[in-house]
Amino acid sequence: MIRIKCPYCGERDHSEFTYGGDASIQYPSLDGTEKEWVEAIFFRKNIFGKQLETWHHANGCRMWLEVERSTKTHEIYSVKPCHPEMKKVLEKKDSNDL
Amino acid sequence: MTRFNAWNVFKNGLIQQTGWDRQWRDPELKKEYDVIIIGGGLHGLATAYYLVKNHNIQNIAVLEKGWIGGGNAGRNTTIIRSNYMMPGNHQFYEHSLKLWENLSHELNYNVMFSQRAHISLFHSPAARDAAARRYNIMSLHGTDAELWNLEKLKKNIPHLNYNDARFPIMGAAVQRRAGNARHDSVAWGYARAADQLGVDILQNCEVRGVKRNNGRIEHLETSRGLIKAKKIGFAVAGNTSRLWEMAELGNLPIETHKLQAFVTESIKPLLDQVVVYGVGGAHFYISQTDKGSMVFGGDLDWYKSYAQRGNLPIVQDSAEAAMAILPCLGRIRLIRHWAGVMDMTMDGSFFICKTPIENLYLNAGWNYGGFKASPASGWYFADLIATEQPHKYIQHHNLERFEKGINLDERGAGPDPKLHG
Numbered sequence: 204m205i206r207i208k209c210p211y212c213g214e215r216d217h218s219e220f221t222y223g224g225d226a227s228i229q230y231p232s233l234d235g236t237e238k239e240w241v242e243a244i245f246f247r248k249n250i251f252g253k254q255l256e257t258w259h260h261a262n263g264c265r266m267w268l269e270v271e272r273s274t275k276t277h278e279i280y281s282v283k284p285c286h287p288e289m290k291k292v293l294e295k296k297d298s299n300d301l
Numbered sequence: 302m303t304r305f306n307a308w309n310v311f312k313n314g315l316i317q318q319t320g321w322d323r324q325w326r327d328p329e330l331k332k333e334y335d336v337i338i339i340g341g342g343l344h345g346l347a348t349a350y351y352l353v354k355n356h357n358i359q360n361i362a363v364l365e366k367g368w369i370g371g372g373n374a375g376r377n378t379t380i381i382r383s384n385y386m387m388p389g390n391h392q393f394y395e396h397s398l399k400l401w402e403n404l405s406h407e408l409n410y411n412v413m414f415s416q417r418a419h420i421s422l423f424h425s426p427a428a429r430d431a432a433a434r435r436y437n438i439m440s441l442h443g444t445d446a447e448l449w450n451l452e453k454l455k456k457n458i459p460h461l462n463y464n465d466a467r468f469p470i471m472g473a474a475v476q477r478r479a480g481n482a483r484h485d486s487v488a489w490g491y492a493r494a495a496d497q498l499g500v501d502i503l504q505n506c507e508v509r510g511v512k513r514n515n516g517r518i519e520h521l522e523t524s525r526g527l528i529k530a531k532k533i534g535f536a537v538a539g540n541t542s543r544l545w546e547m548a549e550l551g552n553l554p555i556e557t558h559k560l561q562a563f564v565t566e567s568i569k570p571l572l573d574q575v576v577v578y579g580v581g582g583a584h585f586y587i588s589q590t591d592k593g594s595m596v597f598g599g600d601l602d603w604y605k606s607y608a609q610r611g612n613l614p615i616v617q618d619s620a621e622a623a624m625a626i627l628p629c630l631g632r633i634r635l636i637r638h639w640a641g642v643m644d645m646t647m648d649g650s651f652f653i654c655k656t657p658i659e660n661l662y663l664n665a666g667w668n669y670g671g672f673k674a675s676p677a678s679g680w681y682f683a684d685l686i687a688t689e690q691p692h693k694y695i696q697h698h699n700l701e702r703f704e705k706g707i708n709l710d711e712r713g714a715g716p717d718p719k720l721h722g
Contacts, residue, residue: 246703
């Protein structure tokens, strides 16, 4: 079992999460060339080693996370929220008189 | 090479089995070959075999980083079928099935091919319609295809869960000529037959570098030394992207994922067919080996991985699926589970094609379905390497199909490799 340290919920089994995909993809502009789009959609890097990817904490806080993981060993190097500003909003709400 | 036949079996029974030769040689590597196939799996070995058999090309080597039968050849659930409907795919897999039907004779090696029928259950009217469409297309192409109603299914497999399944079984799409074979025998059979035709099978020979010069591959750096070749074929599904990068060719429309499979303790004959179950997120296939073990598998582990090591959530998923259709398996014990790495492609179909490098040919992207494809894969890959012309059945199984919009997407799942189960 891979254990992912969710910045919101703490360390959890990866069965609570859904794998999103490669987080490092840069899409071309909408008026980009056909070649650029073919490259971005079909010809992606198939990384052997450290990869940046997204996971969704579907059975937890439902936040999207950006995870650095090895595709070779499954070791996780870092986890951070995809939308850090969301955390600020949530923390602010918590500290208020909700 | 001692042939396998009744007389030799009888004779060796009298002389304590001392009359058999080794199955294939362990040759020293030569400096140069006409054709080198990288990857000593089923596809690589079959390619080497058909290069000699069909095209009379001599001086061939197959490079294997581990040992024969140690990679995905030994990490599958041995299911063979040809229920494909896309043009090209259909003819290809049907040809493969026909090659399987004669493979034991062809190789003089019992691959234990058993045409026990492939029973794909459906659980909703929509799934029945989809199956009817697919199996009608197969029928029109001359492949055997049947739709069974519940009554017929119950008669053939009485012990599926017809009582209280969450998704009630409504019937099944059936291919009777489909079935299983023994995976090790296929690897050993092709290795032995290829070796007999003069192919050098070089085990423990890992490719560590691909040296290019003027649009050609000049030589390969391997763990056993430098080798040159006039033509080189990649047949290393699972690790194709790594070799592709070594050849400085950039990216491929492939993601590497791992797929698990499971085997239980042996029990008395229980299941005489391959049974497949798929509803929504669940995906499950099961059969019983000749030793009595139940062999089954499910979905991918879902996240990209090169580790030949499975993870627990899929163990649970597969066990739940097993209980959903065969509750009688509830007390059976698992004895092994394993994972193989798959080339999952952007449309779920394979590649047998030329590459931007003149003397390099690609065989890759077998998704879940590499085992059944092995004979035809070798056949058409050998054909491509020998004739330089892609056969019409595989004319679109190339890297250009994505930009041309000729996606061969059997499931219609779109460009997300993990969805092409």
